[in-house]
Amino acid sequence: MSVKQATKILKDLKIVNEATKHLMAGLVMRDRGEGNFLNEFQKAKQLVPSHPGVKYLMNELKNFRNVDVSNIEKSDFNTLIRQGKVLLENRIYDKAAVVFEKAEMLNPKSSIVHYNLGVVYYHQGLFFKALSQLNDALRVRSDHAPSYNMRGLVFFAKNQRKRAISDFSMALSLDNDYWLALNNRGIAYASEGEFEMALKDFSRAIKLKEDYAEAYFNRGLLYQTRANRSDNLKKTEFKKAISDYTKAITLDPDYNKAYCNRGMIYAMEGQFALAISDFDKVIELTPDKADAYYNRGLAYYLSKNILKAKRDFEKAIKIDPEYKKKVPY
Template structure:
């Protein structure tokens, strides 16, 4: 039922603003309940709500907030009862809050695997408010995104558009239904209509870009994505970067970026994006040049941090530290969140084998923002120092904080459990790592977990698959070296370390200190590798 908590707490933000306004004109108990819940004091809020409902059991607003309280307490049945009462008692004239209540009930049903009852909820809402644009759009979204009934979705969107003819978002939605049916040209008609009214409309630009690229018209698709990048749209930026995994498309993007940079030399986001593309391609010298150009246009902490990371990737640690300190200072002077820059500083120190100093930086980062990824890295630094109990706490925290924990975190926690003598817990983590890593090319999460589970033959089969699919991936080759070192096969382990180095692996301190490579200590060829750095 953890999912239920998440969904309904999200629902709180759908209704709380309305309650804040109404609380100013309503009862003492209700007013104080809203205030307590705003301050995340759920117990006090519940106490006030119970008093309010004791004297006014038909207060639909109190019932809607009580739904959120019950969700926080993981009481799904009580949440359903509360939201049903909210729908029953919220005044018919307050359609805005009613629609939000119907949306909360639909999300709650989805969270408890009762999705077959969602459509009747929306049908009831539409029947009750047949001219309400929001409820029509909500049902249309459900047809479009969940049921994939595009004709019914389009019908509801058209009804909503007839009630609100200037709604550009709904025009986009209609276009989406056609694109979802592979009717790209028809969908593009709607995106073009939207963009003729608002040339920078983010959803229309993004969806038209996707449609162009689907139709292999990358020149126009990339043009739309670069327009989105200029507006600092993160979805457009991410899609653009993902497309540049293809070398021919990368060349188109770089050409268009250079053209735009010449036409608009003061736009910082263009060279910044170019830096990200080069960095993803592993060309750190060109990435560094682009990021420095972006920094010269606008001296911000994020760009300084990226410059630091480019130096770090090539083991230019002094320059990396200089730039990350600059990022930290800019953030400090601007009262910005410093967690990213502190964790980058930790990474730079970790890669040099300065684990105690890295731990201090990761700890400072976690004090600013309790992030799962930073817990993982601090856990790795503790492992390198041999502090397994501290490392376990961090790996455990990384899993707890993640909505979808990475398979490798389960692998590392499993290994730590094994070292702490927790055999059953370790096996559970290894199996979870394998399950999380089950799609695509097998990684260390699969074959090293299988080794620890005692199924080395299967593990070797997955190592072979990994090497077939990821023969140019330096980190994958390093993981294979670890696997063979755990098998005490020094020849194969060292061979794959050599291959990893050929492909660019250069974290020499990690190669020296990683616990899974300790069987290679004293082995001549391995020691030679460490001296080459």
């Protein structure tokens, strides 16, 4: 065997190992009923499309995604759980609710069912029902970190931030490496003005999961907020924010909020060409959002390109007439 052949084999093995790593991470996330486990499966598929585990799971997911909820009476409990999780991951909340409610009828003491119904109701904005299900989940299984994390999200949505922080902390006491809970607690701390605590949580979440785009975005937003509140910190904090937004975009090229926030910093720093480039991307991703056209129009206006600024302001006003009050002339 030549050195070239050996090198290729080692490279192929490394790719397969990386794909398997994403596959296993997705399975763990799916079984815990949390996170974007489909993203992990997709990463594995991109690395090794022929991976047998990926093929099997993607085919299973396709079948469950197209489930007819009017015909689930004969489904067994485990099948319902798997179907419900796929529907939940695909944000088909109405069908997921039907499936999990059927599973609850089969096993009313299942912490898995209560937890997943809590997640579904949370996303449907039914916070009272979500809290009831998550409380039931914790009564059945008091050491279930995801249930504390999810209940924390419900409390945060209800503007009960201290209770949210308490639940995120409880989740972390049960699972010290729970990067989702760290990110969520960081958001709660930031909303309470506890920036140093938030910074520690976002940074640790990133250390635990280096490809976690949302944590980079949230830390960038924290740096941007601190910069806006202090002229002394403005230069250094904006630089850190740009770095984090750029990393978030590298990990998720369609992260429109990261483009938007980075564009706003560029505009404030007088780097209008870079700002306009970012706002171009925001408009490409969300062409029906008035603020995207307004922000680009403002960048054009500040760079003395009045004609293009006027066109963007008119587009923003057409989408949302309220923007007429914001036009700077």
